[in-house]
Amino acid sequence: IPSVCPAVLSSEDSPQENGVHTNQYSSISPPASPVAQDEPFSTYFEERVPIPDSENQLFSFRKLWAFTGPGFLMSIAYLDPGNIESDLQSGAAAGFKLLWVLLVSTIIGLLLQRLAARLGVVTGMHLAEVCNRQYSTVPRIILWLMVELAIIGSDMQEVIGCAIALNLLSVGRIPLWGGVLITITDTFVFLFLDKYGLRKLEAFFGFLITIMALSFGYEYVLVKPDQGELLKGMFVPYCAGCGPVQLEQAVGIVGAVIMPHNIYLHSALVKSREVDRKNKKEVKEANKYFFIESAIALFVSFLINVFVVAVFAQAFYSKSNMDVNAMCNKTGSPHTDLFPLNNNTLEVDIYKGGIVLGCFFGPAALYIWAIGILAAGQSSTMTGTYSGQFVMEGFLNLRWSRFARVLLTRSIAITPTLLVAIFQDVHHLTGMNDFLNVLQSLQLPFALIPILTFTSLKSIMNDFANGLGWKISGGILILGVCAINIYFVIVYVTALNSVVLYVLAALLSVAYLAFVAYLAWHCLVALGVSCLDCCSRVSNRPAVLIEEQSEYDS
Numbered sequence: 001i002p003s004v005c006p007a008v009l010s011s012e013d014s015p016q017e018n019g020v021h022t023n024q025y026s027s028i029s030p031p032a033s034p035v036a037q038d039e040p041f042s043t044y045f046e047e048r049v050p051i052p053d054s055e056n057q058l059f060s061f062r063k064l065w066a067f068t069g070p071g072f073l074m075s076i077a078y079l080d081p082g083n084i085e086s087d088l089q090s091g092a093a094a095g096f097k098l099l100w101v102l103l104v105s106t107i108i109g110l111l112l113q114r115l116a117a118r119l120g121v122v123t124g125m126h127l128a129e130v131c132n133r134q135y136s137t138v139p140r141i142i143l144w145l146m147v148e149l150a151i152i153g154s155d156m157q158e159v160i161g162c163a164i165a166l167n168l169l170s171v172g173r174i175p176l177w178g179g180v181l182i183t184i185t186d187t188f189v190f191l192f193l194d195k196y197g198l199r200k201l202e203a204f205f206g207f208l209i210t211i212m213a214l215s216f217g218y219e220y221v222l223v224k225p226d227q228g229e230l231l232k233g234m235f236v237p238y239c240a241g242c243g244p245v246q247l248e249q250a251v252g253i254v255g256a257v258i259m260p261h262n263i264y265l266h267s268a269l270v271k272s273r274e275v276d277r278k279n280k281k282e283v284k285e286a287n288k289y290f291f292i293e294s295a296i297a298l299f300v301s302f303l304i305n306v307f308v309v310a311v312f313a314q315a316f317y318s319k320s321n322m323d324v325n326a327m328c329n330k331t332g333s334p335h336t337d338l339f340p341l342n343n344n345t346l347e348v349d350i351y352k353g354g355i356v357l358g359c360f361f362g363p364a365a366l367y368i369w370a371i372g373i374l375a376a377g378q379s380s381t382m383t384g385t386y387s388g389q390f391v392m393e394g395f396l397n398l399r400w401s402r403f404a405r406v407l408l409t410r411s412i413a414i415t416p417t418l419l420v421a422i423f424q425d426v427h428h429l430t431g432m433n434d435f436l437n438v439l440q441s442l443q444l445p446f447a448l449i450p451i452l453t454f455t456s457l458k459s460i461m462n463d464f465a466n467g468l469g470w471k472i473s474g475g476i477l478i479l480g481v482c483a484i485n486i487y488f489v490i491v492y493v494t495a496l497n498s499v500v501l502y503v504l505a506a507l508l509s510v511a512y513l514a515f516v517a518y519l520a521w522h523c524l525v526a527l528g529v530s531c532l533d534c535c536s537r538v539s540n541r542p543a544v545l546i547e548e549q550s551e552y553d554s
Contacts, residue, residue, distance in 0.1 A: 047197065047198045047272075048198075048271075048272055048273060048274045049066055049069070049198060049199065049272060049273050049274065050066070050274050051063060051066045051067070051273060051274055051275065051282075051286075052066060063285070063289055064289055064292060064293065066273070066289075067273060067286065067289035067290055067292075067293050068202075068293050069198075069199070069202035069269075069272070069293075070117070070266065070269035070270050070272060070273075070290065070293070071113075071117075071266075071290065071293040071294035071295075071296070071297035071298075072202065072205060072206060072209060072293075072297040072300075073202065073205050073265070073269055073383055073386075074113060074262060074265060074266040074269060074294065074297065074383075075209070075294075075297035075298050075300065075301040076205060076208075076209065076301075076376075076379045076380050076383045077154075077259050077261070077262040077265070077380060077383060077384075078106065078109065078257055078298060078301040078302075078305070079209070079212055079301050079304055079305070079376050079379070079380065080154065080157065080158050080161070080376055080377070080380035081157050081158055081160070081161025081162075081164075081350055081373060081376055081377050081380070082154065082157040082158070082161075082256050082433070082436070082437065082440075083256045083257065083305060083376075084161075084305075084308055084350055084372075084373065084376055085157075085256075085349055085350045085353075085433065086249075086252050086253055086255075086256035086257075087102070087253075087305050087308035087309045087312070088308055088309070088311075088312040088348055088349075088350070088353045089249060089252070089312075089347075089348060089349070090102070090249050090250075090252075090253055090309055090312075090313075091308070091309040091310065091311065091312030091313035091314075091316070091317065092312045092313070092316045092317060092319070092345075092346055092347070092348050093245055093246060093249050093317075093345070094239065094242060094245075094246040094249055094250075094313075094317070095229070095233070095313040095317040095318075096225075096226075096229045096230050096232065096233030096234075096309070096310065096313045097233050097238075097239045097240065097242060097246070098233070098239060098246065098249060098250050098253060098309075099230065099233035099234040099306065099309060099310075100233060100234055100235060100236065100237045100238075101250045101253050101254065102234075102253055102257070102302070102305055102306070102309065103234055103235075103302065104237075105253055105254045105257040105258060106257060106298055106301070106302045106305075108257075108258065108477055108481065109257055109258050109298065110294060110295055110298050111473075111474075111477065112258065112263060112448065112451070112477070112478075113262070113263070113266050113294050113298070114291050114294065115263075115451045115452065115455045115466075115474065116262075116263045116264075116266040116267040116451055117266055117267065117270045117287070117290045117291065117294065118287050118455055118461070118464060119267045119451065119454055119455050119460075119461070120266070120267040120268060120269070120270040120271050121270050121275060121277070121283060121286045121287055121290065122277065122283055122287075122460075122461050122462070122464045123277075123460060123461070124271065124277050125271075125394075126264065126267040126268035126271065126390055126394055127263060127264045127267040127268075127394070127447070127450060127451060127454070128144075128147075128264055128268075128390055128391045128392075128393070128394025128395050129393075129394040130450075130454050130460065131143055131394070131395065131450055132394055132395055132396075132397060134453075134454065134522075135522075139515070139518060139519075140395060141395075142515060143395070143446055143450070143519075144391065144392075144395035144396065146443050146446040146515075147260060147261060147264065147391050147395075147443065147446055147447065148388070148391065148392075148412065149439060149443055150259070150260040150261050150439070150440050150443035150444075150446070150447075151261045151384060151387055151388050151391065152412060152416065153436040153437075153439040153440045153443075154259060154261060154380075154384055154436075154440060155381060155384045155385075155388075155414070155417065156416060156417045156420065156432075156436055157433060157436050158376075158377050158380040158381040158384055159180055159183050159184070159377065159381050159414065159417045160176070160180070160377075160417060160420070160421065161350060161373055161376060161377035161380075162179060162180075162182075162183040162373075162374055162377030162378055162381065163176045163177075163178075163179025163180045163182075163183060163377075163421060164176070164179070164350055164351045164354075164373065165179075165370045165371070165373040165374035165377060166178075166179035166182060166183075166370075166374065167179055167351075168351070168354045168355075168366060168367070168369075168370035168373075169367060169370045169371070169374070175421075176421040176422075176424065177418065177421040177422045179421070180414070180417055180418050180421040181418075183377070183378070183381060184410065184414055184418075186378070187378070187381055187382055187385060187410065188406065188410070190204070190378070190382055198272055205379055205382075205383075208375045208376075208378060208379040209300065209301075209304075209375075209379070211371065211372065211375040212304055212372050212375045212376055212379075213300070213303070213304055213307075215368050215369065215371050215372030215375065216304055216307040216308050216311070216369075216372050217304075217307055218365075218368050219307065219308075219311045219357065219361075219365060219368065219369060219372075220307040220310055220311055222311075222361055222365060223310070223311045223314050223315050223361070224314070225310040225311065225313065225314040226314060229313075230306070230310055230313075233313075234306070248488070248491055251484050251485070251487055251488040251491075252437060252488065254481060254484050254485065255437055255440065255441045255444075255484070255485050255488055256437065258444065258481055259440060259444075260440065260443045260444050260446060260447035260448070261384065261387040261388075261391070261447070262387070262447075263447040263448065263451050264387055264390055264391050264394075264447060265383060265386060265387040265390065266294075267451070268386075268390040268394075269386075270286075270290055273286065280463065283464065284464075287464070311357075312348070312353065315356075315357075315360060315361075316346055316348070316356060318345070319345075319346045320342070320343045320344060320345060320346060321339040321340050321341070321342050321343070321344050321345075321346055322339075322341055322342060322343055323346070324339045324346055324356055324359065325339040325340070325341055327359045327360055328355070328356075328359040331358075331359050331362075333355065333358060333359050335355045335359075338352055338355060349433065350373055353369065354366050354369045354370055354373070357369050385406065385409055385410055388409035388410075388412065389405050389406065389409050392405070392408070392409060393405070420432060434492060435492075437488070438488065438489050438492045438493075441485035441486070441488050441489055442485070442489055442512070444481065444482055444485050445478075445482050445516050445519065446519070448478040448481065448482065449478065449516070449519040449520060449522075449523050450519065450523075452466075452471075452474045452475065452478055452523055452526075452527075453519070453522055453523040453526040454526070455470075455474075456470075456471050456474075456523075456526040456527055456528075457526050471527050471528070475523075475527065493505050
């Protein structure tokens with residue numbers, strides 16, 4: 001093998017312990033900086049949750065409880081303000097007809113999160129750390145920048161969601177920029193809750209999810225959706241009478257549910273449990289319980305999303321601006337000017353959604369809606385900050401103090417958000433939200449391709465590498481999800497009606513597709529297409545040695 005390729009050991013040279021090859025990926029700690037630090041390096045994983053013993057039990061609720069936490073933190077990305085906005089727009093534009101798309105997207109999300117959790121459990125490293133070791137310098141830096149863009153786009157939606165909620169709760173007294181500053185401040189405070197114990201932090205996230213369930217559940221009970229139509233829309237994969245608007249909305253649901261930074265986040269969160277990675281039985285057990293916990297968490301998030309879709313499907317599907325204007329005028333709402341006097345179909349976002357609920361169902365509906373949005377935005381911006389820390393530490397191998405890392409990751413995302421809040425009006429954020437959705441859709445391959453690549457490598461995953469069925473189905477799922485999101489991007493770009501922007505988009509597309517092709521090449525090598533294995537940095541042979549390994553070993 002040429003010197004630029006990783007050296008390879010035979011499987012005989014890889015020692016075994018309890019049935020697991022103890023190669024670099026199953027026996028070492030995450031990469032450590034060779035540079036000495038003046039202060040201790042504190043991380044989210046200072047405390048690890050112990051797992052109780054339960055000999056010869058097929059299933060243990062005590063063990064499930066010990067593993068419960070990471071999946072619910074991960075599920076918050078399925079409940080962020082971007083998802084809530086996609087839900088309400090889906091209900092208003094298509095009624096109950098796209099609920100099956102939400103269901104399928106959530107199931108696909110669960111399967112992808114399974115891969116992320118397995119990578120973290122088996123290797124003891126999260127996705128960003130594995131990318132740091134497997135990809136060469138330039139692709140690694142490009143990949144980090146792309147993932148950071150996705151985190152910034154998501155964080156902007158989340159922080160602005162909080163700011164909109166505060167604006168609604170204060171009856172307009174707190175401006176958008178004021179809400180952003182408040183959100184920044186309380187996020188810093190909440191992020192240090194894990195200093196009081198990891199389980200307390202996870203309980204706080206559970207409390208926020210409960211607030212969302214109660215808030216949006218109240219709206220659901222208040223509106224009384226047609227249960228027959230709801231079940232039909234959920235389990236009949238068809239959209240009668242749907243056109244381009246509904247198709248774009250369906251694509252938007254997929255893009256909102258499956259988020260790139262969440263793959264990186266989940267692969268890191270599972271490291272918070274005490275699992276002996278040299279013991280095959282413990283690793284297998286951890287994979288099982290993490291999958292069950294993730295399934296429960298995503299089921300809860302799915303129900304909350306269904307609440308939102310159903311409320312707007314029942315109450316506002318086929319409503320026109322004139323209908324809403326008349327009702328708001330009748331109830332004395334000061335926001336009637338948001339809905340022009342025409343017969344165009346009602347278009348809503350999370351701000352207008354609260355106003356419309358207030359007009360039709362009273363002030364209590366508006367304020368409870370705002371509380372739910374605030375919980376969604378606050379929880380998701382906290383998990384987004386954790387994603388930023390894990391991604392930056394993993395790709396760049398940073399060994400900074402805790403405060404410095406939080407400050408940097410928040411500043412990167414918050415600065416553009418604050419500028420938008422200062423120069424944009426709270427009533428006119430839909431265009432920016434569409435742009436941020438496109439931005440995140442473009443970054444999706446930079447999480448999905450690497451996670452399939454590394455979980456398919458026996459050199460990294462040993463006996464837990466993806467089998468042939470998972471390789472094929474995973475490849476098809478990822479190809480389908482990426483294709484749907486690229487379609488969404490194309491629809492957005494073609495609607496810009498600017499030759500200059502078309503040319504710019506074409507030039508950027510060349511570079512973008514070239515990098516995706518590079519990642520896809522590595523992925524195909526990992527999937528077993530050996531004819532493409534020409535000095536790829538990934539290999540499906542056992543026990544790959546990574547360049548500069550000595551730099552990381554302690």
